[in-house]
Amino acid sequence: MGIPVFILAGLLVHCVFLVSIFEIYFSSPLVHGMTPQQTPLPPPAKRLVLFVADGLRADSLYELNSNNTPQAPYLRGILENNGSWGISHTRVPTESRPGHVALIAGFYEDVSAVAKGWKENPVEFDSVFNESKYTWSWGSPDILPMFAKGATGDHVYTFCYTAESEDFGAQDAAELDMWVFDHVKSFFNSSRSNQTLFSALNEEKVVLFLHLLGIDTNGHAHRPNSREYKENIKKVDEGVKEIASMIDNFYGNDGKTAFILTSDHGMTDWGSHGAGHPSETLTPLIVWGAGVNYPQKVTSQFFEDNFLKEWKLENLKRLDVNQADIAPLMASLIGVPFPLNSVGTLPLEYLNNSAHFKAESMFTNAVQILEQFKVTKHMVKKGISLNNSCCYVPLSDSEQINFLKKARLYIQQQKYDEAVSLCKTLINLALEGLSYYHTYDRLFLGLSIAVSFVGWTAYVILVIIKTHTNLTKTIQESTVLFYSFAFVGMIIAFFLLIQTCPWTYYVYCLLPVPVWYAVVRELPLIQDLAANLLSLRIGQSMGFLLVCALGIEILVFSFFYRSTLTIGLLVFAGWPVITQLWVQAKTTALIWTLLCVLLAIFPLMPVVGREPNIPLVIATGLLTLLISCFSLTSLCNSKNKYRNNEDLKVHFYQMLSVALSTYVVSSTHDSLKNKQGLPVLNQIISWMTLVSSSVLPLLSPTFLFQRLFSILLSLMSIYLLLSTGYEALFPLVLSGLMFVWISMEQEALQHYGLSLKPKLAVFNFSYATDITQFRQLHLDDVRRAFFFVFFIVTAFFGTGNIASVNSFDPASVYCFLTVFSPFMMGGLLVLKVVIPFVLVSCAFEAVQVTTQLSSKRYSKCCFCISKHFFFLVKDYGSWLDIGTRYKLKYSEGCLFQGIFLLCKSAFFSHFFYLSSPCSISHYVLVMSLTIFMMLMNGLAQLLTTQRLELPRRTKHHFT
Template identity: 75%
Template sequence: MDIPVFILAGLLVHCVFLVSIFDIYFSSPLVHGMTPQQTSLPPPAKRLVLFVADGLRADSLYELDSNGTARASVLENNGSWGISHTRVPTESRPGHVALIAGFYEDVSAVAKGWKENPVEFDSVFNESKYTWSWGSPDILPMFAKGATGDHVYTFCYAAESEDFGAEDAAKLDMWVFDHVKSFFNSSRNNQTLFSALNEEKVVLFLHLLGIDTNGHAHRPNSREYQENIKQVDEGVKEIASLIDNFYGNDGKTAFILTSDHGMTDWGSHGAGHPSETLTPLIVWGAGVNYPQKVTTQFFEDNFLKEWKLENLKRLDVNQADIAPLMASLIGVPFPLNSVGTLPLEYLNTSALFKAESMFTNAVQILEQFKVKMSQKKETTLSILFTPFNELQQYIQSLKVSLCKTLINLALEGLSYYHTYDRLFLGLSIAVSFVGWTTYVILVIIKAHTNLTKTVPTNKKKSTVLFYGFASAGMIITFFLLIQTCPWTYYIYCLLPVPVWYAVVFSFFYRSALTVGLLVFAGWPVITQLWIQAKVLYCFGQHVALSTYVVGSTHNSLKIKQGLPVMNQIISWMTLVFSPALLLLSPTFLFERLFSILLSLMSTYLLLSTGYEALFPLALFGLMFVWINMEQEALQHYGLSLKPKVTLAVFNFTCTMDITQFRQLHLDDVRRSFFFVFFIVTAFFGTGNIASINSFDPASVYCFLTVFSPFMMGGLLLLKVAIPFVLVSCAFEAVQVTTQLSSKRYITCCISALHFFFLVKDYGSWLDIGTSISHYVLVMSLTIFMMVMNGLAQLLTTRRLGLPRRNKHHSM
């Protein structure tokens, strides 16, 4: 096996380890093939109006305003109220999917698309006779694309309207209200539309994004956010009155006002803070209970006294429970993949209707359980299949009054079969982990120590070893084949075979370790620069300009004049040209490292909102100390093969003889751990990429203010990467000044196996994201170190030259 093959094999193994968690922990929970379930009794409402105030916190709506009056005017006299508890990630797409489809999207689905549907799913809109919706182009299309037939209609404003730097984002909500009014007015002159509006099972959906946009731009405690809530409240009252009048006050319209998620005090969302997960829910109209007076009620959050709502019964729900509530009110089948439980206390109907609806809810969830069980039973050997006995036993003694217990058991059964193969696959990956780590440790020991001796070649033993592992592979393949397992299972289960074969083989055959000796052998010879020239040194001016742009931009946004075009141009030009400009600086160690710092600092400044801009400066100051400390340690232990190098005159482009690289020393282990420590420090220094709400959305305002999730996310990733690049360049300096090849630095990440079993697919988005990021960070070190090593070499050794003009002397 030559060097490229060995490196490729290592990369492939680590890629399998890396992606395995998404197959094991984050596969889609959705199943298909269920029979739709609906209540046979007449529903209380003919139509439903859903208002979703994007980004509206529960406390912001329920608390009294400065005049001591409630902001939600429909609360006290019209209907029931409570708090809708969202799950994480508290983002717009998963929040709306939970509200309208009744299930919580898994992390992988959220990552695959913002507007598109990674997996087909059913929704209340799809089950309706007609649905008309108004609002954001980021939300409405996903429910229209997931619907069968042509009965879900969308009316969206332009994506450019979602501008965080706009004068007043409340105009987005005014656009929705105005277009709904025009829609009903025009329907009187359109007989086809008028007839459709008078059908049963009709849904009207108003997505109101202004509050969320104002919250991002000005924070939830701002005057803009609070005023927007008042405007929405007035608009909801006006639209409700308009619709009641349109239908002649027939009492057949149900109204729901809620939110997809809340928002932190600093204007972000995505994690599990109560300000993000507690959203308002107010339901009124046909089939809904009137406000219920109570003398006492208790909730741990103690909000009731603060909101002056102690005497109105509070009815809390999970966000996914709203979908079966909507389906029950208008008599459509419950969404097929809904995991919500119908909140009966909101209904003002007969006891029979409640019982029928609850039973329908239970059967609908039980249908999912049956399909999930059937799928798992078909792909598992009968002797290995273990049924979920608790539910089977309960069904035999089922009574209608116990439907809630049935629903809970069915949901437990769904989770049981969804995670049925997790232990099996996890153990396969764990065995591969241990095998690969053992192999790498063995390579290092035999390549760089004198603890082992050459073992004679034994062809007979080699043949037995090969056929033994080959037989094991065939048995595993046959086992997976008869169970019709997915193709990814073959990779996870067969990977331990070649890995452990390499481990066992390397114990007996020294020649097999030649590749290890070659991989760690030497440092590539760095060639001289292709041209020598003088350079302009203008990084200080770039940093000053970036500082001015940040201040100017935020002042402009503060007075609601938007993002200045010139500032935007300067920001993008700085982002593009700064990396190229640093290549014009000299390649002497301190000069080049200082140029890298100033160049990347100019971009980092544009992505900063305050004192965090000092983090790269402080981090790189620590890197300079580290470089000097390692050089002194090398001289102290007498490991240097050359006279003491003065770092001030050290040139990254000096040609180095790979035969001069020394053997490993105990200090080199410390250097590796220092490097990993600084990498983690750089990665999480100013924010945790696992949780989007650890970053201020204002970070990207110098580049764009119009909502663009992938562009904004890319800029935030760049912000995270800049300190990472600084540490990598410093480590490059440590490597070349201590005369140690980078290819001898292989970190045996035993901790990766530990993090593999700590990966979570439940809890807050922060918990889930942190568990993933820990595993990905550790697993990515081997892969990412190669990439960053190449980037660091490029940034430290390459230099662009300006063309020289040849001088011509006259004769």
């Protein structure tokens, strides 16, 4: 297989591996075709008012001020005298869209919604709003339209402010909430002169939804412990008081209005959300009004978080719920059908109603979830045409009937407690059954991907050995072998066809066939390799394998514990001593050791975003300018001749760009601190810097260190604009280590006698592409490939972790924009993450050409190293929490029973049960990393070898 074909095949295979995680583990759980279920008894409330204070933390609302006064006096009075309260536990990702979907629709958003920016509906779903008679909503254009878009008919009305109003740099984001309160008041005032609207408002099953975004915006801009955040809570408290009083007066205090205040997610102390920290997942829930229990006094109660004493609420019963439980609570209060896809369990302790009503409501809840179970089961069994006995045993058809009959009998006999208990059992079994059928094909598809992965890894190793060693290179051409694999593929396709599987199943299940065919064709090479391995000394072989395994495990652990990278870098610091390189290059070795130790500090630092430090960013910019001045001086004194001083001009422009970036960072954050917004001039400079910095390196000379330094200056000017703290120093230190790494590899090349040491000062990238100069692969090249992978991982985890990427912290992009734009902000965040990758990739490009080895050969070694991660990734964790562990239950009689038994083997158990747990973010990062290294290799070659020539001025001589 030629190199271009191999790379293309590698990209396709790894893209399949990457996409498979979403198909296998994170496909949408939603099903359609259920019958709506509604409690037959009259509801306690005619209308419901839902306040969602976006980004409000539970502790921020419940805690007392330093003078023991409540943060929100009105809501504190409600939970102490009029209603029930507790904590709503959210799931990650703690973002606005999935939080509101859980609140209003009762199910937890699947991962596919992220591609829509958490705005539009990737799938249509039912909600409390859709089931209501009328719903009026006020608030953000990012949230309200998705519930109106998915509603049937024309009964969900939205009133939104403009997207430009969501400005993190605005003078007071609380104005967003004031806008909502003012428009609700105007709406009710106008209804008195509009008979149609007045009649609609007096209907039953009416919902009023107030989405309050100001707290979230102020939290992002000023942090949750800021005065602005706390003042916003007070304004929301006052607004809720006014709206509740106005609504009660409007309806003549008829006592038929239920009120709920909660939040979609919380927020970290550093102003971000998206991950699973308790400050993000613990949100307040206060319910009062028609049909709601009054405060319940208790002598003692225990919760693991120990917040009650801190909040001075230890004597008021705290009623915690899962976020999805709020949807059935709302449906029960106003008597609408439970949302069809809701997986929430009705929290009965919030209800102040008869035992009969509670039992009927719980029965309705159980039947509603059971309806989803039935539809999901039917969809799965419909595809299993050869063996239709697959069944979730605890909830077979007969068991379902028994549960329903027994629960109905208990209600008729007025044994309401027994009926409620039985319904809760039925709900739990139905939810487990939903998970069972939803993940029915998961193990089978996971095995197919695993077999493909093992085969592809083996093939890459064989390609490396075949291409870069003197072992047997003949291919075993066999017609029998080809037709045997073709026959296996036809059998697999036949089974998938009769089960009416989606086309993606064909890709995942048939991929192992060509992959393993390519491996088996190399049987002579495998035999030759085995013979050579047996001839080696066992001690040497085991020692090399042990060192490789240890190095890879350090990489793996770094995905979970950033501090592991510190250990690796400290080991790297001793590399010159271990290999005796310090003898021939003491100065370079000393600098290498110092930079390794300095870089090792970063993984021990807090995750970026917690504590902004703008003076440190400015100091980094000044340090970069100082280094640039020394570089400019050396360029002027060098023997290289610059044509028309063009190269010096490029260097000067890059220094000017760094200076402007430093100024913009300082000016922008001062302006935002004074609540004057983002200056237009600063925004223009930032975007111009972003565009120009991608071109300026291509105008610089292609001499090794000059081109690499030019790339560093251009990327630093962008990185400074995206920095808020100590991370600004990271690419500078990383680049310094990369420069020394290049020199150290030259020393190592000479030390091992592989080549004479070329002069790096005169080395030119543009002359280093002659393939005839490339040598064969040596064992030391594996170490270089490992260094590259390690530095790539360090580039990502050096200043952050998975949670810091999941979490949304807009402070990094304030120099570019302050108006909320998820895709634009996300793109800038990705750019910030990519910049250290580019620096490492360009340095590695310099290493591979100066050591006279093709980058494609190094890349193959890197791919082999990175593949180990696949078998250490679990599907549970979610981003950080979504997903479930494999459950091998109730597989008796299944079509793939034989495959299930095979999966219990030691091989499969080792890879899928004993490996370290990981999240979807870890898996996506690992799989993307492999593809990303291919793309980075191409980008590095472009940045290092290509040069743009500016048109020269023609000098006219007059005689």
